[in-house]
Amino acid sequence: MIRWFLLMVFAVTLAVAVVPAFDAAAAPRTQKVTITMTDFRFTPDKITLTAGTRAEITLMNTGKVEHEFMMHDFLSGAAAGQMGQMAGQGGQMSGKMGQMSGSDMHETWERTSYFKGLPLKVVVGGVETSGRDINELLVAPGARAVVKFTPTRKGSFEIACHLPKHYEQGQKGTITVQ
Numbered sequence: 001m002i003r004w005f006l007l008m009v010f011a012v013t014l015a016v017a018v019v020p021a022f023d024a025a026a027a028p029r030t031q032k033v034t035i036t037m038t039d040f041r042f043t044p045d046k047i048t049l050t051a052g053t054r055a056e057i058t059l060m061n062t063g064k065v066e067h068e069f070m071m072h073d074f075l076s077g078a079a080a081g082q083m084g085q086m087a088g089q090g091g092q093m094s095g096k097m098g099q100m101s102g103s104d105m106h107e108t109w110e111r112t113s114y115f116k117g118l119p120l121k122v123v124v125g126g127v128e129t130s131g132r133d134i135n136e137l138l139v140a141p142g143a144r145a146v147v148k149f150t151p152t153r154k155g156s157f158e159i160a161c162h163l164p165k166h167y168e169q170g171q172k173g174t175i176t177v178q
Contacts, residue, residue, distance in 0.1 A: 031055045035159075035173075037139060039063040040166050042159060045173030049151045057147045061139040068161045069137040069147070071175055073112035106162060110135040114157050114175075121148040151177045 031053055036043045037060065049055050061067050110116070113135040121130040122137060123146040139145050154177050161171040 029053055032058070034058040034060060035069075037061040037063060037067040037069070037161070037171070039065055040161070040169035040171040042161075042171060042173045045159075047159075047173070047175045049175060049177050051151050051154050051177050054148070054150050059137065059139050059145045059147065061141055061143050064141055066141060066163065067139050067166065067171065068163050069139065069145075069159065070109055070135065070162060071114040071157050071159050072109050073114075074156065074158045075108075075112075109160075109162060114151075114153065115149065118149055118152065122146065123148070154178060 031049055033044075033047055033049075033055070035047070035057060040063075059069050115135055117132050119130070119132060120134045121128055122134060123129075124137075124139075124143065137145050137147065156174055156176045159173045159175055160167050
């Protein structure tokens with residue numbers, strides 16, 4: 001009888017100890033990162049995410065001006081230099097790429113957006129928006145936005161604020177998806 005009682009106590013103890021471990025393993029993991037946007041930096045400016053694991057990026061604008069958040073492919077070599085120089089000149093430059101306006105540059109960044117076609121949820125002021133066409137976020141001074149997505153494409157991608165002169169003053173960084 002005592003042996004049976006001890007066996008039951010052991011079985012219940014084992015069940016209580018094992019069930020939470022299985023529940024924790026079954027719950028999907030979320031990578032949570034907070035990026036502080038200031039005048040004119042992202043902190044941290046280097047972030048690593050894991051492909052296939054949900055991500056939640058909280059953007060906190062502690063600056064005095066509005067900031068933009070974009071995540072896109074890095075432009076290569078001379079094109080990157082020309083794009084940055086054009087943005088600093090108010091969007092007009094001629095050269096190898098021809099004459100390009102600020103809106104043309106923005107279209108290039110939107111076209112290479114990491115989020116293009118990716119299911120995305122954005123929460124601003126308690127209001128959630130979702131879609132596959134969200135390429136950029138504008139965050140007002142003192143505001144907070146949360147971007148929820150599951151990274152799928154591996155590589156290194158640029159995060160940037162392309163509002164006039166922000167990028168040139170250093171508001172850029174890198175997210176690496178492994």
